[in-house]
């Protein structure tokens with residue numbers, strides 16, 4: 001079965017550099033007929049003009065299109081029109097819709113929908129929106145994706161509205177952090193853990209369960225505001241969002257099944273690289289490294305084992321952190337990646353509503369074309385029928401050959 005690959009064009013300057021028809025020809029040549037655009041910016045400036053009256057209820061002012069960028073905006077507009085004329089699907093990924101601050105800040109829920117109404121004035125042909133995330137942090141290293149957030153006033157207010165006692169939630173997350181720094185030693189021997197072990201942990205700590213329930217409610221409230229707006233403009237327009245892998249998703253406030261009632265499809269991230277922004281190996285590395293730092297005496301193999309117990313994720317053959325720099329072995333795709341894909345299907349059911357993002361790096365150690373081939377084969381083996389490729393301007397000739405073969409096989 002051929003894969004239906006959608007192409008992310010993250011650097012929209014490509015339309016000026018190559019011309020829309022050249023790009024669309026190339027994509028059509030490998031059987032790709034849907035593009036995902038974003039970020040809609042030229043450098044640090046927005047790529048479309050604002051409609052001020054749409055923001056009357058917002059404190060945030062939309063950024064102005066620089067006068068010198070008007071011809072560039074028109075080129076982008078023509079590219080979208082050309083894609084539609086050629087029967088390409090066109091989706092937006094980042095249309096500069098995010099106001100600063102926490103997702104529970106009411107201003108974000110005013111500004112984002114206003115921005116969504118605005119962008120379709122410039123690009124009326126778009127078929128839908130694919131939100132990047134949104135998500136809560138899921139890492140314990142003090143980095144950009146901090147699990148132990150957020151206690152801002154907006155979160156406290158929202159929690160009270162929804163009937164949570166925020167102080168209980170905040171104590172529970174502090175307790176979780178504390179316990180991760182006091183792992184102690186386990187009796188020797190491997191233990192397998194299952195669903196009931198998770199239930200046991202939640203029964204003993206209901207505040208922690210509420211902490212994650214609150215995060216999940218927050219995500220659904222935010223995504224729902226975008227979905228309502230997009231559909232109020234045009235009921236056929238699609239709305240999607242981008243969770244992490246099933247293993248990480250619950251920490252980020254994602255429940256695939258509940259979100260399926262809000263969005264049309266979901267785009268979990270099949271990101272597996274080392275270091276950089278949020279590849280699986282990088283996340284496993286940072287979790288294990290931090291557990292070692294917080295638990296003096298914990299060895300790297302023990303820390304990797306603890307991470308495996310928590311997430312059911314491991315890299316076959318990796319016995320220490322330095323081993324994670326090596327390319328992923330075939331067993332990783334056959335066991336771990338396939339298991340994550342199967343979990344997506346278990347949680348979402350309908351494969352047409354699973355369109356994972358797939359990329360080779362985002363900073364960090366770039367995966368090679370051999371790993372790409374393995375990954376795409378695993379996606380097919382797992383029964384998925386479509387994915388979004390990150391990203392057009394990043395592809396090597398060797399990557400193109402791999403994609404072409406898979407799409408046409």
Ligand SMILES: [Zn+2]
Pocket residue numbers: 102103104150151152153154155156
């Ligand atoms: Zn907050």
